Amino acid sequence: MQQQTKRLITISMLSAVAFILMFIKFPLPFLPPYLTLDFSDVPALLATFTLGPIAGIIVEFIKNLLNFLFNVGDPIGPLANFLAATSFILTAFYVAKNKNNAKSLVTGLAVATLIMTLVLSILNYFVLLPLYGMIMNLSDVFGNLKIIIVSGVIPFNIIKGIVISIIFILLYKRLNSVLPR
Numbered sequence: 001m002q003q004q005t006k007r008l009i010t011i012s013m014l015s016a017v018a019f020i021l022m023f024i025k026f027p028l029p030f031l032p033p034y035l036t037l038d039f040s041d042v043p044a045l046l047a048t049f050t051l052g053p054i055a056g057i058i059v060e061f062i063k064n065l066l067n068f069l070f071n072v073g074d075p076i077g078p079l080a081n082f083l084a085a086t087s088f089i090l091t092a093f094y095v096a097k098n099k100n101n102a103k104s105l106v107t108g109l110a111v112a113t114l115i116m117t118l119v120l121s122i123l124n125y126f127v128l129l130p131l132y133g134m135i136m137n138l139s140d141v142f143g144n145l146k147i148i149i150v151s152g153v154i155p156f157n158i159i160k161g162i163v164i165s166i167i168f169i170l171l172y173k174r175l176n177s178v179l180p181r
Contacts (some may be wrong), residue, residue, distance in 0.1 A: 011055050014043040015062035022067055028159060032148070035156040037163065041085045045168045046175060048089045049099050056089040076132045083123060088116040088161065100176070105169060113161025117154055124153050 018040040025038035040063055048056030064078040064085075071077065089112070096108025120128075124143055132138070 007051055007055070010051060010057055011047060014047045015059045015066075018043040018059055018063040019066045022024065022063060028156065031156050032152045035152055037156075037160055039167055040081075041088065041164050042168050042171060044085055044089050045092065045164070046172065049096075049172060050176065053090055053093050056093070057086055060085045060089070067112050076135065078126055080120070080123070084116055084120050084157065084160075088112045088120040088164070091115040095114075102169075105172070106165075109161070109165035110166070113158060113165065116161055117157040120157050121149050121153055123142075125149055131136050 015082045021040040022038050025036040026088070027033045027036050041060075044056045044059040044063070060082055064082040067081070068075065068078040092108040092110075092112035095111045098104040107133045129145055129148060133140075
């Protein structure tokens with residue numbers, strides 16, 4: 001019972017931290033301004049590697065649900081963020097077989113970056129960008145899907161994956177012994 005309570009409290013705290021980190025975001029200078037980089041996936045990665053993949057998905061779900069409730073005008077952003085982060089954390093977890101080995105961790109995060117980029121490229125091309133264009137009444141989106149994916153989505157997700165990975169590795173080494181299992 002006490003172990004379950006610790007897990008629940010840890011997931012709740014990491015979800016709250018992830019939600020707060022979503023507000024600290026910035027666009028990258030050479031990419032479209034709607035693609036903003038934040039560090040809110042780091043707490044979900046910490047939850048994934050210390051408590052398991054379900055905990056990481058729960059952190060992502062809570063963070064994006066709260067974000068949706070605060071930004072009801074943008075239903076696509078939280079959905080895209082959830083799908084991106086889930087593909088990233090699950091890939092990183094399952095590829096990094098030895099969670100305490102730096103080489104295994106880096107390999108898992110590198111593969112996760114590539115998978116996230118691939119997943120988001122496909123989802124943006126077929127689902128997210130057309131849906132966003134339809135909701136926001138932006139007909140330009142439909143004619144420029146390939147350009148948006150190649151010049152915006154792909155570089156953004158590679159940069160995001162690298163930045164999140166570096167921050168996670170630096171924190172994971174220090175917090176691994178403190179976070180409950």
